Structure formats: structure tokens, C-alpha cells
Amino acid sequence: MTLVPAAEPESRATVVIGRMKQPNVAPARRESRALSACNFLSKGWEVSMLGLLVFIQQLHSLPLYTIGALSTVFILCQIGVSFFAGRMAHRIHSRNVVLLAIGTSGLSWLTLFLTQQLPGLYFAFAMGGIASGLFEPIGNSLVAKHSSAKNRGAAIGTFAAFGDMGRIAVGATATTLAGWFGVNNACGALLATNVIALILAQVFLAKPVPSDDPEIPEGHTHIRELLKNRGFCQATIAGIADSFSSASLYIFIPFLLVPKGISLINTGYFNMIFFAGYMSGRLLLGRLADRYGPAAVLIVSELTMAALIVALVLFSGGITILLLIFMLGIFTRGTSPIIRAMVADSIDGKSGAARSSFHDAFSAYSFASRSSTAVSRPAYGYLAAFAGISSVFYVAAAVSLLTIYPAARYSARKS
Numbered sequence: 001m002t003l004v005p006a007a008e009p010e011s012r013a014t015v016v017i018g019r020m021k022q023p024n025v026a027p028a029r030r031e032s033r034a035l036s037a038c039n040f041l042s043k044g045w046e047v048s049m050l051g052l053l054v055f056i057q058q059l060h061s062l063p064l065y066t067i068g069a070l071s072t073v074f075i076l077c078q079i080g081v082s083f084f085a086g087r088m089a090h091r092i093h094s095r096n097v098v099l100l101a102i103g104t105s106g107l108s109w110l111t112l113f114l115t116q117q118l119p120g121l122y123f124a125f126a127m128g129g130i131a132s133g134l135f136e137p138i139g140n141s142l143v144a145k146h147s148s149a150k151n152r153g154a155a156i157g158t159f160a161a162f163g164d165m166g167r168i169a170v171g172a173t174a175t176t177l178a179g180w181f182g183v184n185n186a187c188g189a190l191l192a193t194n195v196i197a198l199i200l201a202q203v204f205l206a207k208p209v210p211s212d213d214p215e216i217p218e219g220h221t222h223i224r225e226l227l228k229n230r231g232f233c234q235a236t237i238a239g240i241a242d243s244f245s246s247a248s249l250y251i252f253i254p255f256l257l258v259p260k261g262i263s264l265i266n267t268g269y270f271n272m273i274f275f276a277g278y279m280s281g282r283l284l285l286g287r288l289a290d291r292y293g294p295a296a297v298l299i300v301s302e303l304t305m306a307a308l309i310v311a312l313v314l315f316s317g318g319i320t321i322l323l324l325i326f327m328l329g330i331f332t333r334g335t336s337p338i339i340r341a342m343v344a345d346s347i348d349g350k351s352g353a354a355r356s357s358f359h360d361a362f363s364a365y366s367f368a369s370r371s372s373t374a375v376s377r378p379a380y381g382y383l384a385a386f387a388g389i390s391s392v393f394y395v396a397a398a399v400s401l402l403t404i405y406p407a408a409r410y411s412a413r414k415s
Contacts, residue, residue, distance in 0.1 A: 037197075037200070038098060141362040141363075234342075238342070249393070262318070277328060285297055298342075302404055306401050
């Protein structure tokens with residue numbers, strides 16, 4: 001497939017949708033940077049909470065099924081609240097939703113710091129899921145709104161890359177603190193970062209101005225209106241297939257590597273390389289999507305991902321696996337900002353009944369893609385148990401190819 005640079009649409013700085021004025025460049029850029037910092041911490045808190053489960057299990061002498069139940073509560077609350085995040089943004093303003101997400105995360109760490117009872121643990125993990133479910137769709141929506149169509153993929157990719165950096169840095173710091181000083185002290189340290197983040201968000205996130213609030217004229221969009229938007233539906237279907245095929249692979253990579261002679265202890269390092277590929281892919285592919293068009297880059301990326309997955313199953317050797325895992329990370333989750341840019345482009349510039357809210361669109365998309373991720377985990381687990389670990393990766397490769405059809409339909413609609 002030949003990639004041809006996409007035509008550069010008119011800058012959002014000159015576009016007026018209805019009576020909605022676009023934000024000034026400097027304040028929007030400052031807010032995007034603040035949101036990226038918040039995403040760094042939000043993803044770090046999310047990974048840390050799940051990563052500390054093993055320490056929590058040992059501290060409270062919990063049965064292993066309780067660990068599964070706590071992580072299930074987290075993801076169910078995360079998915080459920082993401083569907084309503086857009087509506088909340090219209091009711092109380094997006095800035096207040098971000099502040100609420102940070103505050104809710106702080107409440108979860110405070111509860112983990114103080115609690116000695118199982119109900120408190122369930123409450124803490126529910127609050128952690130709610131915090132993550134509130135922040136991700138609204139954060140992506142605000143970054144998309146503040147970006148011009150010609151550099152939206154790069155902006156969303158940078159935002160997501162900060163989240164990947166947070167996964168690595170905050171997650172590693174949290175588990176190190178828990179190992180050295182105990183899980184309660186680690187939770188106390190993470191609570192302190194919540195307080196600092198809340199103060200910084202209060203300072204740097206733009207406050208709503210009633211006379212010129214871009215969210216008031218945009219209005220709430222019902223899900224039925226979004227479903228009438230073919231571009232949004234095609235982008236969301238692509239996101240569902242992409243999430244199912246790729247978002248859970250890091251869980252199963254260690255089980256694939258051990259039979260290849262890599263020790264269980266060292267598999268964690270390979271996952272870090274995989275996450276480094278995540279970050280590199282989001283930065284690289286988002287910029288390529290701005291230049292050549294998101295649908296074309298997505299199709300090439302999914303084809304490459306499928307080939308890399310098959311190669312990872314078939315090849316052995318430490319250096320070869322290391323290179324394959326890094327490359328696979330690039331094309332596995334580097335595609336997420338591309339699809340989010342497709343979601344934003346599908347609703348940007350619409351008028352009348354076709355115009356949709358960024359907040360509502362990203363809430364619906366986040367709900368759909370995260371639900372797909374949640375379903376993939378038990379599905380892959382049962383598949384690994386009954387058909388072998390290699391089958392998980394072959395199915396993931398096949399599902400990634402299914403992303404090509406909605407991406408091609410999206411491209412045909414845009415051309």
C-alpha cells in the first residue's frame with residue numbers, strides 16, 4: 001500500500017462551529033501540557049493500584065480469588081463510569097470532571113492507606129476505577145478539541161505517551177516503595193502525589209467562563225445521534241477490534257517467553273521493553289497519521305502487527321525476541337492515538353443534527369474499547385488453558401486484521 005500525504009484541512013483556529021469559538025492557542029497549549037502531566041499520573045496510579053495487589057494480598061492474607069474480585073471491581077467501575085463521563089462534563093464542566101477524577105483517586109489511596117478490612121479494599125478499588133474512567137475520555141476529548149485537525153494525531157499520541165511514561169515510572173516507583181517500606185507507606189506516598197496533582201490542576205487547568213464557554217453551545221449528544229454518524233461507528237468498531245487484539249497481550253507475553261528459555265524473573269524486563277514500544281509507537285504513528293491519513297496508517301500498522309505477532313511465536317533467541325517485542329509494542333498500542341484521531345475527525349466540523357459532542361463521543365468510544373479489553377482477558381485466558389499459549393497470539397493476529405475493514409470503510413467515506 002502506498003501512503004500519500006493527506007490534504008491539510010483548515011486549521012481549527014479559524015473554524016467556528018455554530019456559535020462555538022475555538023480557544024486561543026497559548027491557553028489551549030498550556031492546558032494540554034497540564035492534561036499530559038495529569039495523564040502521566042493517572043496511568044501511573046492505575047498501574048500502581050493493580051501492581052500493588054500482590055503486596056495487599058500478602059499484607060491481609062487474602063485468598064487469591066479475592067485478588068481477582070478486586071481487579072474486576074476496578075475494571076467494571078472504570079468501564080461503567082466512562083460511559084457517563086461526557087454527560088458529567090456538560091453538567092459540571094470538563095475541568096471539574098478532571099479535578100473530581102484526581103480527588104477520587106486520592107480517596108482510593110487514602111482508603112488503602114488507612115483500611116484494615118476487606119470492604120475498605122473493595123471501596124478503594126471501586127474509587128480507583130471510577131477515577132480512571134472519568135479522566136481518560138475527558139482528557140482525550142480536551143486534547144482533541146484543543147488540537148487542529150492537521151496535528152491531532154500527534155497531540156493525542158503525545159498525550160498517550162505521557163501515560164505510558166507514567167505506567168513505567170510511577171508503577172516501578174510504587175512497587176519499589178512497597179518492597180522497601182511496606183504497602184501502606186507506598187499508598188501514603190501516592191496519596192501525596194494526588195494532593196500535589198490536585199493543586200497543580202487547580203492552577204493550570206482553564207476555569208470555565210460563563211460568557212464564552214465552548215461546552216455550553218456544543219451541548220449533550222445522545223448515543224442514538226452518535227450511532228447515526230457512520231464515521232464514528234467505523235472508528236469505534238476499529239477501536240473495539242484493536243483493543244481486543246492488543247490491549248491484553250502484555251499479560252500473556254511472559255507465558256509465551258518462558259518456554260523459549262527466558263526465566264520468569266526476566267520476563268518483567270521484556271514487558272518494560274514492550275511498554276517502551278507503546279510510547280514510541282504513540283509518538284511516531286500519531287505523527288504519521290497526520291501526514292498520510294489515520295486510516296491508511298492504521299491499516300499498515302495492523303498488517304505489521306499481525307506479522308510481528310506470528311514472528312514472535314515462531315522465533316527464539318534473546319536478541320531477536322527483544323527486537324520483536326519492541327517493534328510489536330510500537331504497532332500494538334501505537335495505534336490508539338490514530339483511532340482516537342479518527343473518532344475526533346468523524347465529529348469535527350459537523351453541523352446541525354450531525355454535529356456531536358467531543359466529550360460524549362470519547363465517552364462512548366472509551367466505554368466500547370475498554371469493554372472489548374475486559375472481554376479479551378478471560379477469553380484469552382480460557383484459550384490459553386485449552387488450546388495453548390500460542391493460540392492466544394494467533395487469535396490476536398487474526399482479530400487485528402479485522403480492524404482493516406472498518407478502517408478501509410472510514411477511508412472511503414472521507415475520500
